[in-house]
Amino acid sequence: MELAYYSDYAVRLVNTEEPARGKDSLTSVAAVRELFGTNQSAARRTAEADVTRFRAVRARLRAVFEAADAGDETLAVDLLNSLLLEFPVSPQISGHDHRDDDGHPLWHMHLADHPSNATAGYAAIAAMGLAFHLTEHGVDRLGLCEASPCRNAYLDTSTNRSRRYCSDRCATRANVAAYRARKRLAADRSDSTGLTADSPQRSIANGDRRPGLSGR
Numbered sequence: 001m002e003l004a005y006y007s008d009y010a011v012r013l014v015n016t017e018e019p020a021r022g023k024d025s026l027t028s029v030a031a032v033r034e035l036f037g038t039n040q041s042a043a044r045r046t047a048e049a050d051v052t053r054f055r056a057v058r059a060r061l062r063a064v065f066e067a068a069d070a071g072d073e074t075l076a077v078d079l080l081n082s083l084l085l086e087f088p089v090s091p092q093i094s095g096h097d098h099r100d101d102d103g104h105p106l107w108h109m110h111l112a113d114h115p116s117n118a119t120a121g122y123a124a125i126a127a128m129g130l131a132f133h134l135t136e137h138g139v140d141r142l143g144l145c146e147a148s149p150c151r152n153a154y155l156d157t158s159t160n161r162s163r164r165y166c167s168d169r170c171a172t173r174a175n176v177a178a179y180r181a182r183k184r185l186a187a188d189r190s191d192s193t194g195l196t197a198d199s200p201q202r203s204i205a206n207g208d209r210r211p212g213l214s215g216r
Contacts, residue, residue, distance in 0.1 A: 005125075005129065005132045005153055006125045006126065006128060006129025006130075006131035006132070007129035007132065008129065009035070009122060009125050009126035009129055010061050010064075010074055010126040010127070010129060010130040010153070011153050011154065011155060012035050012036055013026075013054065013057065013058050013061060013122070013126060014058055014062045014065060014152075014153040015152045015153055015166075016031070016035070016058065017055075017058060017062075018149075018150070018151070018152070019151065020148070020149030020150070020151055021149055026051065026055055026058065027044050027051070028051065028055055029047070029050070029051060030119065031051075032046045032050050032051055032054050033046050035054075035122065038124065042118065042121050042122070043118070044119040045117065045121065046118040047098075047117070047118065049117070050117060050118045050119045053117070053119035054119050054122070057083075057119060057122070057123045057126075060079065060082075060083060061083070061126065061127075061130070062153065063079050064076050064079045064083075064130065064142065065082050065142050065143070065144055065153045067079060068134075068139045068140065068142035068143070069142070069143050069144040071140075072119050073139040073140075076134070076136070076139050076142065077139070079207050080127060080130060080131055080134065082118075083123060083127040084128065086123075087120055087123040087124035087127055088124060089124040089125065089128050091109055092109070093107055093108070093109060094107070094108060094109070095107040095108060102209060133155055135175075137155075137156075137157070138161075140156075141155060141156040141157070141161070142155065142156075143155075143156055143163065143164070145164075145165050145166035145167075145170050146164045146165060146174060146175040147165050147166075147170035147171070147173050150165075150166060150170050152166035152167075152170075153166070154166040158179065168174065
């Protein structure tokens with residue numbers, strides 16, 4: 001498993017909150033445990049105090065995405081480095097749970113955390129995963145959805161660095177909104193000039209009926 005895979009931990013945590021909509025799904029121990037996915041052994045360490053601690057880490061991770069989205073690479077890296085220093089991990093070679101068809105271990109790098117609580121463990125993995133993604137693909141691959149008011153975090157893995165939205169749903173909504181805005185602008189321009197698409201044709205037709213032109 002590539003270490004960059006763990007960057008999804010950061011995205012999942014950041015997107016538990018939608019500030020512009022005033023929504024926050026990180027309100028219980030159960031919600032925190034869901035973030036761990038299949039890593040249930042780590043999830044079981046979650047206590048009530050982790051809800052508040054997870055929110056604090058979430059704010060710091062969002063700040064990384066915000067800095068990257070604003071084009072401030074140095075700030076994004078500095079913020080992420082502070083998380084790496086506070087929540088360290090130990091990379092280890094693992095293969096005991098992945099084997100090929102012949103039964104041989106499929107060795108891969110694994111992030112082993114030694115946390116004092118569930119928050120420390122999750123933050124360590126999320127920060128390290130995000131760091132690997134940043135250094136491998138670039139700071140500009142960390143983005144925030146442009147479909148207002150979403151602003152969910154995403155990791156751009158497109159070949160041409162063209163991603164702007166967190167999901168197909170947001171992309172569709174933004175495209176529809178842009179289309180409607182263009183239609184309104186065209187309508188406003190027509191109202192201000194008094195012309196429509198067939199106005200030139202009507203003007204020509206009216207011109208043909210000017211005195212001195214008809215019947216000649």
